Amino acid sequence: MGRAPCCDKNGIKKGPWTPEEDHKLMTYIQLHGPSNWRTLPKNAGLQRCGKSCRLRWTNYLRPDIKRGRFSFEEEETIIQLHSIMGNKWSAIAARLPGRTDNEIKNYWNTHIRKRLLRNGIDPVTHAPRLDLLDLSSILGSALCSPPLFNLSSLLGTQAILNPEMLRLATTLSSLKQENQEIFLQHLQDNQLLSSLVQNEVSLSQANQFQNPVQEPTSSPFLCPTQLMQTDVEGLSCQNSLQNLVPSSWNDCLVSKAPNFVSCNTNPTVPDKLAENSGFQPINNSCQNYSIESVLSTPLSSPAPLNSSSTFVNSSSTEDERESYCSSLFKFEIPEILDMNDFL
């Protein structure tokens, strides 16, 4: 257990702040500055704990706090930063002048998160949800690299994953390791899926080929996810693929299944699903998005972080925002896959 709460003493008031308390706190801080929070309430004549005073000041009374509705740019920035940082609200708030971490956190949980969920986007991974998306995510991982294609992790997600999809993914992974070239050829010929379904290749048969620890470590090929994990200097996913992945992989990963392109620019988000899926939304951030451009923004800069946005109307409606969110995370089902059997 941690140490005892600082507010459990008798005489320490909790709950909503009154205008009188606010006035006392503001007056004291204006005179003395926010120095020692523990002694501040006593000196200011407040029946509050220092922690409560600090929160009240930082989240509400601070003069530089911006009130009111979040603008489109702010919302867009939050989404982008969240895709990079995860729930690091203070870090996100540091790049949104006038906004507090608490405010951003609340806004995320009450607005953005729900909107992403409505649009089929996992608000944690910023990827299409596994229970809604197609098989391409799994196939993409299977094609990429066995070390990243961790079936045991996938099995942990079976509650949300169609068992048939999981089974097929396992089979594909095994076959791929058995003979990568034949596998790719089959896939490129759009024959593998129907072949598998028709012949009902059993999981046990497939597993005899599976050997996840013997994959050559000196493979000259990098999975797109790996590319992006190391490609954090602002290079586009597309370029990375074209430059580093053999053309046959490009054909398979990009041309036939465009959303195989991995844009995982988030090395800090420990999301197994995202890693395993290798599936990220196709959006501006994939093609042009530079982490540097966001992270290098001065903390005090009031300028929007994504100047490329054409959505500058801060009074836009919820529907417009939702529509924008949808387009931001738009994805398509590859033509080579008939998902009807899996949904």
Added chain:
DNA sequence: AAACGCCGCAACCGCCGAGGT
């Protein structure tokens, strides 16, 4: 008009890391 449920947000709680002793 009243009851009910939902939603948003301010505030609280528990935990952690840094720094001091």
Added chain:
DNA sequence: AACCTCGGCGGTTGCGGCGTT
């Protein structure tokens, strides 16, 4: 090294407002 204090963070709670029935 061990302990304590403090500031800070992220997750959660609970209340008030609002819309719906």
